[in-house]
Amino acid sequence: DAGVTQSPTHLIKTRGQQVTLRCSPKSGHDTVSWYQQALGQGPQFIFQYYEEEERQRGNFPDRFSGHQFPNYSSELNVNALLLGDSALYLCASSRLYQGNNSPLHFGNGTRLTVT
Amino acid sequence: EDKVVQSPLSLVVHEGDTVTLNCSYEVTNFRSLLWYKQEKKAPTFLFMLTSSGIEKKSGRLSSILDKKELFSILNITATQTGDSAVYLCAFLESRDDKIIFGKGTRLHILP
Incomplete structure (x- = not known):
């Protein structure tokens, strides 16, 4: 049973460029959430997708956008990259309104470095 | 604004010691409190606490949750x-x- 998979694992970009990160949820999950984790910090919620729509959004600028596809996979796009966007980007999947199990299963993340 | 505060931010102990990690929260629409362990990449789930006073x-x-005092501890x-x-409370x-x-508590165990 494949867990959450993310690609690429590492990425180096230059300021001003655009980046797309990809995520495939755990089998049976229909909801995808994206988090940004800066060094030494906890994960910060970016947004969540369900049924191909953005359900919730954290305090991130419009440069951060996303998409969810009919197969539940998701993309995170960041435009006009800033040095401060350098972080580990984590994707997490869940099944909406699940019971007592863990609500989030995380992927290993994409380490983005902006130079 | 909803927030979660963990303490200490970092902790170094020797193998065999017992540690207690703290988490306090201020939340408008609370449903559950969770603990995750993060070694290098993906946080892995430890506990989900919904009811007060029941140890998991x-x-x-x-771990245990106190919904009256709005905190949880991980032992x-x-x-x-x-x-x-890094142990994350959420x-x-x-x-x-x-x-x-x-923000997590970074725990380092010395051999």
């Missing part, structure tokens, strides 16, 4: 070097599956 245990790890007994990690909102994390 998994091996040497245990690790007889620590091992493999327990070295809450799950009642309206959806959005999870808000604290």
